[in-house]
Amino acid sequence: MKPAIVLQLVIVSSCLASAAAAAEQACGYSSAGWNAPNGAAVFSAGSGPIGDVLNAVGEFRTHSMLSHGPGRWVTHATMKQPRENSWPEVCSTPIVSNDLLDGYPGLAQVNQGGIYRFLYGSGGSGPAALTYQVGNAKRAASIGETIWWEVPYYAERSIIDGGVEIPRLSVRGDRVHYSFFQYRNTEGTPTGEPAWNNGMVCSSFLAYAHHLDGQGAIPPYTYSHTKLASAANALHGGVMDSCENSLGFWGSIGTSIVCLSDVCEKAANQVANCMASHACDTSSGSLWRGVRDDPKAVAVSISPDRIGGWNGHPWGTQAGATVWSADTNHNVQWNSGGNVYGCWY
Numbered sequence: 001m002k003p004a005i006v007l008q009l010v011i012v013s014s015c016l017a018s019a020a021a022a023a024e025q026a027c028g029y030s031s032a033g034w035n036a037p038n039g040a041a042v043f044s045a046g047s048g049p050i051g052d053v054l055n056a057v058g059e060f061r062t063h064s065m066l067s068h069g070p071g072r073w074v075t076h077a078t079m080k081q082p083r084e085n086s087w088p089e090v091c092s093t094p095i096v097s098n099d100l101l102d103g104y105p106g107l108a109q110v111n112q113g114g115i116y117r118f119l120y121g122s123g124g125s126g127p128a129a130l131t132y133q134v135g136n137a138k139r140a141a142s143i144g145e146t147i148w149w150e151v152p153y154y155a156e157r158s159i160i161d162g163g164v165e166i167p168r169l170s171v172r173g174d175r176v177h178y179s180f181f182q183y184r185n186t187e188g189t190p191t192g193e194p195a196w197n198n199g200m201v202c203s204s205f206l207a208y209a210h211h212l213d214g215q216g217a218i219p220p221y222t223y224s225h226t227k228l229a230s231a232a233n234a235l236h237g238g239v240m241d242s243c244e245n246s247l248g249f250w251g252s253i254g255t256s257i258v259c260l261s262d263v264c265e266k267a268a269n270q271v272a273n274c275m276a277s278h279a280c281d282t283s284s285g286s287l288w289r290g291v292r293d294d295p296k297a298v299a300v301s302i303s304p305d306r307i308g309g310w311n312g313h314p315w316g317t318q319a320g321a322t323v324w325s326a327d328t329n330h331n332v333q334w335n336s337g338g339n340v341y342g343c344w345y
């Protein structure tokens with residue numbers, strides 16, 4: 001793929017895709033490549049658990065990515081659908097806890113086929129919005145080049161199609177997982193400090209890339225307790241609704257097994273606990289509600305809107321603004337090159 005620092009690869013051969021993961025359409029074709037320039041921050045807005053959280057605090061963009069040029073590769077942090085636990089654990093802890101704690105693939109690079117499949121799934125309408133921002137073109141391109149050429153990576157393969165390369169970047173000497181807790185606390189990751197599980201989310205990665213290239217530190221934003229409580233309720237409610245109605249990210253949980261307890265309530269508790277306190281292995285409702293009801297509890301995080309400079313976040317030349325925030329929205333168009341096959345995990 002690229003002549004950079006390739007790290008020793010260790011593959012866990014038992015990595016198998018669940019039926020739910022296959023339904024996410026991990027692999028497929030893009031009819032053309034996108035037009036986002038090298039170093040552009042690309043933003044999408046859509047539904048799902050992160051959308052529930054960010055919409056609840058008055059923000060719009062739900063995912064952010066780093067483009068390496070029109071028709072070229074993309075670096076982003078994300079996770080596939082977690083697996084359902086086996087019997088009888090599913091009735092007490094519905095979701096495989098490690099899948100929530102260390103989201104896979106985490107920080108990785110995918111080609112245009114992979115990112116198109118990530119955004120549009122099996123051919124649906126895709127995100128509600130898909131835009132990019134550049135700002136200072138020279139500085140943005142420098143960020144793209146730094147991540148592309150200077151960050152080591154593990155040359156891994158898709159767990160769905162072993163013929164497809166999906167490099168997973170190495171930060172602080174290890175793979176970077178997707179961590180729900182980053183929406184509660186970025187743990188210093190935007191300036192290179194180690195998170196508890198070496199985790200990031202899409203927006204904390206872009207802040208890290210901005211800092212790594214010498215473009216300045218992006219300070220996390222402190223969300224008030226009122227906003228934290230609203231986000232926690234929205235996340236729990238969203239997981240419950242998806243599970244009970246067999247929809248979206250959590251829709252398959254418990255559909256094949258009869259439990260005497262409310263498996264959807266437990267799944268919602270488990271996800272909310274993971275984001276609120278990094279406790280991804282318990283379905284007790286008291287943990288996340290304890291955070292929600294503590295008037296001193298706040299969230300200190302970086303969102304896609306903060307990266308782009310929207311909805312009250314710094315922009316342009318303001319202190320704490322990103323390179324990309326000086327720009328307005330440009331619509332992503334799929335108009336460069338031909339068909340590309342790829343996978344996003």
